[in-house]
Amino acid sequence: MKRYEKFADDIAELIRSGVLAAGQRVPSVRYASQTHGISPSTVFQAYYLLERRGLIRARPRSGYFVNDSFASETFAAQRFELAPVLEPSQEPQVSESTEVDVSELVFSVLESIKDPNTVPFGSAFPSAGLFPLQRLARSLASATRDMDPRMVVSDLSPGNPTLRRQIALRYMVAGQMLPMDELLITNGALEALNLCLQAVTEPGDLVAIEAPAFYACLQVLERLKLKAVEIPVHPQTGIDLAVLEQTLERYPVKACWSMTSFQNPTGATVSESRKRELVELLRKHDVPLIEDDVYAELYYGQHAPKPAKAFDTEGLVLHCGSFAKSLAPGYRVGWVAAGRYAQKVERLKLMTSLCASMPAQAAIADYLQHGGYDRHLRKLRNSLEDQLRAMLGAVARYFPPQTRVSQPSGGYFLWLELPEQIDSLKVFNVALAQGISIAPGPMFSPTRRFKNCIRLNYGSPWSDTSERAMETLGKIIRSMLG
């Protein structure tokens, strides 16, 4: 971490904790330089960064001031007093999957984002414009130009050996030694998750899922005729371990599905120490963890948070990743490191779709070797963080003051709790009629909870259109307050 970044973080912390209030002047460059023992140019760089993040604003000839949107007492309170969407004290609920309805909703939301004129706040994807598609096309061309025909047989599942080696290397750099044998390439993480869940369950089994949960998880449960028990997710700290523990003691849970970092839809990240607890808890009950970690590379801090997989010594964690959100949407290349279930998952893969598309695998293998993935990722993370600031600003400007909003430290989703009386399905319909898609809360629950919640996607570069769309959304919601 560079000096100016460290200083910027310190100031940001002062703003977040309310030490520096809205409208208040931040220390002058000279003063800061003297008291902190850093050069004026370092201070400038830090203030420039804070300005870019929307935290402070320069006033001509007066210096820098804390931005209204970010430090007003109210807003700070909104962000910090954000309640878990389900109280931990609530009883865990076992529910037969009622996903047919959820599916209808999901399909209409998916359909809504196909129209290029619709503002894609409801989308599950970041803007494809953020990805190095041209560079990937070059990798594709060069990797397939001299493709050995025997690849058709040698690259059958578990997949392209170079690609698997590159992925194992990335685990290694992150401090995790993973045997190559564990790695299976899939048609995106979605297929990996399907295969994993099938590998560890039988129809009728009970699976512990998150509430709210990524809707595809609900659909996979529906497809495999499984039952769900919902474990509350705290928007700051992730899955509630106390409730999970009660549930494991009381019900015959056969698997647990969790997005442990930058959870979809809440953006919550389970801390490393709590990931360790999670793994230990599941180990005690011999329950496999299906860890959906597709946003792993989209962290805003200095390092990727470690996955729960890093703390697994028993092969009980099936860790699913993907290049779809960080590099190559549409290529449909994901993977799973399935621990002790690796062979079973590989066989299911062979039976389900044989193997992943070979040109796509070869292209990504080539790109990982020569394309500058880490440089691209740094750029992508910066863009996403900027876009988060912009959207948070817009929420503060246009949404009712009772709105609660999540604080993601990675990914590209914002989770909003609107005032009680707001029906997010109505918001969805009214907004769509005005060319704006959102993801309504009930999509994320088999029991259609989160009626007054919405998920907003900030994965597109901020524009006037985004700003106006947020203004319109704000108006729609305010008008429903009656």
Add this chain to the structure above:
Amino acid sequence: MKRYEKFADDIAELIRSGVLAAGQRVPSVRYASQTHGISPSTVFQAYYLLERRGLIRARPRSGYFVNDSFASETFAAQRFELAPVLEPSQEPQVSESTEVDVSELVFSVLESIKDPNTVPFGSAFPSAGLFPLQRLARSLASATRDMDPRMVVSDLSPGNPTLRRQIALRYMVAGQMLPMDELLITNGALEALNLCLQAVTEPGDLVAIEAPAFYACLQVLERLKLKAVEIPVHPQTGIDLAVLEQTLERYPVKACWSMTSFQNPTGATVSESRKRELVELLRKHDVPLIEDDVYAELYYGQHAPKPAKAFDTEGLVLHCGSFAKSLAPGYRVGWVAAGRYAQKVERLKLMTSLCASMPAQAAIADYLQHGGYDRHLRKLRNSLEDQLRAMLGAVARYFPPQTRVSQPSGGYFLWLELPEQIDSLKVFNVALAQGISIAPGPMFSPTRRFKNCIRLNYGSPWSDTSERAMETLGKIIRSMLG
């Protein structure tokens, strides 16, 4: 059809029907030219073609003679009196899927062909060298170079619009009008078949399958916890309609799965009139037909046999196709025209793996428009037919005379019924130890029938290695006759 091809076919028919016996001299070029009113060069071309097909052989200064392997009385009898592998009079048997064992076998056969030094007679794939991989790589490069980032959203399932239009066009040229809306792109036909079967069944349901059946069908049944009733397949005429009818009257069959042309493993093709009957029979019982038609383009005659889908007026046929066997192995691009189940199958696809790999779809769309697919197919069909002749010759030369062999008119599989006492699993093991893979009969049945049958793949250009491998196989089998 060119003049010389017609003449060659006439001569071939004379050989096949025994009019021209083994070792007999075929009409001299001058004689043939005069009596048939064709030019000597046309006769030469025809004889050259027949020679290439292994039917006749030139003897220096003596003219052309019918090849021994192809017209010996014995061999002709073997080929034409081939009994159905299950007598139609047999009771249909309902069997719980016992596929775990079949899977083990399938996986070890799949594993065996990964070694490039193994002769791949057991492979399910044709040799990748027969495909225009370089030309496809160019299509891939040009299709992705200018890829619109929005494709990531617009090409979600049902798939790339250009590709779907090209496929619909091919149906149209074959005389079938298919609404674009029915077409869904999948990760190969295997995924299509999985999705179709899931769309029309619930766990525990009974499905009518073929005996012998493509082993992946058995695995899909296993995966979906379905039960199978086996309907005998006649190696000449395909699925036994009388047994199917009895079965439909007696059991609550929920779906029927059939490969109606160039069936894997027997090579059988159901005639068009019998396809019409099949469709009518299933319609009467309101049972959907999952038609696996992945070898459709690999016919040796003048025209592709029509699929059962062509006779379906009720949307009860789910027609699955693929480019994996005819153009682009490893790209994993297949499709399904799922009739009245189209929406349900599309939704399952979205829930299972979102969509097929976009670069692969775009590449094939480009190739179909500009690559010369039909020219490639003509060449491919000629190669496969040549290879068939070569393998038939080798069977005649090296295998015990009691061997019965199928007569495929397309595809690249030969089905052999060895003498009763032969255990094909033993043949598999002994042959593999000598570097030759084969597909043993029990792979193709949930009840492990076809103990004395094997499937041989002639999808690779014939070579000395192939010839020697057939000789070795023949020796292994003969040695087991005791």
